[in-house]
Amino acid sequence: MEVHVYGPLRAATGSKRIDIEPSGDTVRAVLDALCAAYPRAESQLLDGSGSLRPSVRVTVDGDRASLDDTCPSGSEVRVFPAMRGGS
Numbered sequence: 001m002e003v004h005v006y007g008p009l010r011a012a013t014g015s016k017r018i019d020i021e022p023s024g025d026t027v028r029a030v031l032d033a034l035c036a037a038y039p040r041a042e043s044q045l046l047d048g049s050g051s052l053r054p055s056v057r058v059t060v061d062g063d064r065a066s067l068d069d070t071c072p073s074g075s076e077v078r079v080f081p082a083m084r085g086g087s
Helices: 009-013 027-037 039-045
Strands: 002-005 017-019 057-060 063-065 077-080
Touching (some): 002 009, 009 039, 027 039, 027 057, 027 077
Parallel strands (some): 002 077
Antiparallel strands (some): 002 017, 057 063, 057 077
């Protein structure tokens, strides 16, 4: 599955587009696979209890998604971590 990452998350993954193989069909499975492949990404995405940080946004096929939402194979997944700056 191809996942698009943005902002400071690219420093952890080294690329805007990454390929991962999730073990399930939920957003949580996708993020677990992303964090397993790129351990530095975990602290940017999840808090100490494994919940999605409030400042992180995940979309599946253009719709905002939570960890337990379905993410079928072939979906377009985008992950936006917290970013600083702006006015």
